[in-house]
Amino acid sequence: MNKKDVIICRCEDVTLEDLHNLLEEGYTSFEEIKRILRVGMGPCQGNTCGQLVQRELAKFTNTPINEIPTHKVRPLITGVKLKAIVEATKNES
Amino acid sequence: MKANIVIVGAGISGVAIAYNLAKKGVKEIVVFDDNYLSGGATGRCGAGIRQQWGTKNNCILAKKSVEFFETAQEELGYPRDIEFKQEGYLVVATTKEEDIQFAKNVILQNSLGIPAKVLTPEEAQGIVPHLNLDIVTSATFCPTDGHLNPFKVTDAYYLAAKRLGVKFFYEEKVKEIIVKNKKIVKVVTDNYEVITNKVVNAAGGYAKEVGDMVGIDIPVYSENHEILVTEPIEKIQGPMVISFSKNIYCQQVPHGSFIMGRSDPDMPKGHNTDSSWHFLDEMAKTVVEILPPIGDLRVIRQWGGLYNLSPDRQPIISDVKELPGFYLACGFSGHGFMFAPMTGLLLSEIILGEKTTLDTTDLHIDRFKNSDFKDYEKSVV
Numbered sequence: 001m002n003k004k005d006v007i008i009c010r011c012e013d014v015t016l017e018d019l020h021n022l023l024e025e026g027y028t029s030f031e032e033i034k035r036i037l038r039v040g041m042g043p044c045q046g047n048t049c050g051q052l053v054q055r056e057l058a059k060f061t062n063t064p065i066n067e068i069p070t071h072k073v074r075p076l077i078t079g080v081k082l083k084a085i086v087e088a089t090k091n092e093s
Numbered sequence: 094m095k096a097n098i099v100i101v102g103a104g105i106s107g108v109a110i111a112y113n114l115a116k117k118g119v120k121e122i123v124v125f126d127d128n129y130l131s132g133g134a135t136g137r138c139g140a141g142i143r144q145q146w147g148t149k150n151n152c153i154l155a156k157k158s159v160e161f162f163e164t165a166q167e168e169l170g171y172p173r174d175i176e177f178k179q180e181g182y183l184v185v186a187t188t189k190e191e192d193i194q195f196a197k198n199v200i201l202q203n204s205l206g207i208p209a210k211v212l213t214p215e216e217a218q219g220i221v222p223h224l225n226l227d228i229v230t231s232a233t234f235c236p237t238d239g240h241l242n243p244f245k246v247t248d249a250y251y252l253a254a255k256r257l258g259v260k261f262f263y264e265e266k267v268k269e270i271i272v273k274n275k276k277i278v279k280v281v282t283d284n285y286e287v288i289t290n291k292v293v294n295a296a297g298g299y300a301k302e303v304g305d306m307v308g309i310d311i312p313v314y315s316e317n318h319e320i321l322v323t324e325p326i327e328k329i330q331g332p333m334v335i336s337f338s339k340n341i342y343c344q345q346v347p348h349g350s351f352i353m354g355r356s357d358p359d360m361p362k363g364h365n366t367d368s369s370w371h372f373l374d375e376m377a378k379t380v381v382e383i384l385p386p387i388g389d390l391r392v393i394r395q396w397g398g399l400y401n402l403s404p405d406r407q408p409i410i411s412d413v414k415e416l417p418g419f420y421l422a423c424g425f426s427g428h429g430f431m432f433a434p435m436t437g438l439l440l441s442e443i444i445l446g447e448k449t450t451l452d453t454t455d456l457h458i459d460r461f462k463n464s465d466f467k468d469y470e471k472s473v474v
Contacts, residue, residue, distance in 0.1 A: 035244035074394045083388030085377035
């Protein structure tokens with residue numbers, strides 16, 4: 001299958017070709033790649049792309065996959081509407 | 094290893110200084126950063142570019158930086174889009190005092206060639222239709238302010254500097270700067286020892302600690318400022334909306350998501366960058382009050398980053414009389430990203446002993462030796 005047609009990150013439409021191009025340029029950590037391609041920054045927070053990027057990094061750098069650092073996990077666990085948060089603060093007091 | 098200059102910190106200030114020095118022909122420049130590319134304050138900032146300031150220095154630094162950003166894509170020869178969107182900053186006043194202060198600010202800004210203007214609440218709503226007019230008393234608007242992608246601009250400077258021969262070392266912490274007879278002789282990191290007599294402190298949130306390494310007390314401190322981002326939607330907001338009295342800035346970035354932040358008056362000083370539920374609550378309440386329809390958007394992520402605050406909320410870009418060869422680019426007070434082109438240019442001029450593009454007297458660290466330093470920048474969230 002053509003690398004252009006393999007989706008790595010569904011949230012941000014990143015393909016395997018995009019990822020490989022960046023690896024060739026010398027960006028070989030998840031955090032660096034995230035800052036340029038936005039992998040892991042979408043609504044799924046890297047649940048899809050996280051392991052795929054990790055696997056590609058392991059292959060490219062010839063490193064065991066368990067030694068490839070994962071990206072920083074940030075709150076929130078799932079998307080919450082801002083007005084729902086406002087409503088919740090009213091019920092707290 | 095030997096170096097003509099060692100730069101501590103590869104955030105936007107460090108890469109801009111490296112690029113400007115290299116462009117002027119300086120060889121053997123080495124940059125150390127204890128993190129990955131854009132891992133510090135630069136990569137955590139609100140991505141805004143603003144010229145509407147309350148002090149002359151900040152206005153000029155911002156204006157000249159915008160002029161650079163307008164040509165940065167070509168000048169830095171960057172293959173990806175730096176996402177410079179000039180659709181303005183709408184500065185919202187909510188009190189009589191702010192009406193008066195902002196009108197004064199616009200007079201200052203106009204005198205320096207910044208095309209800001211005062212708007213009625215209705216005119217402001219013409220620019221941002223979902224603005225809640227119940228709380229707006231007036232506004233000011235500058236159409237050439239805007240947004241820029243911090244990751245991409247840092248990457249662009251980094252790549253351009255690298256092409257000019259600058260050596261970068263990431264995940265490499267500077268542990269010690271050795272001074273002998275009031276002269277810098279060596280920089281020691283985890284894995285290297287570099288012989289040099291010039292060091293630039295562009296360490297962002299850790300600028301004070303780098304000053305302490307050479308016994309120079311820099312009057313700055315760091316503080317966590319939190320941000321959140323929403324899911325992306327179709328474009329509904331052109332400018333950044335900012336209010337100092339309501340304590341909010343909020344913009345829709347070209348990607349489609351909304352980025353917003355506010356400061357916490359009770360935040361303790363320090364290097365913590367944790368995310369808090371308290372911020373999430375207060376941010377949600379503030380944005381829903383000022384821009385009600387944004388309440389329908391889902392929050393995707395939140396994070397924190399360090400402001401490095403100076404006593405007058407203006408940067409320190411200077412040499413240090415007590416230690417020749419030690420240079421400072423710190424204390425940006427939350428605005429180091431948008432001033433970076435001028436930081437890079439001015440500090441390279443200072444280091445090379447050239448005539449500076451601007452008078453840098455009021456950016457010198459020595460201004461704090463008198464407690465009556467002139468201007469305090471109030472236009473800070």
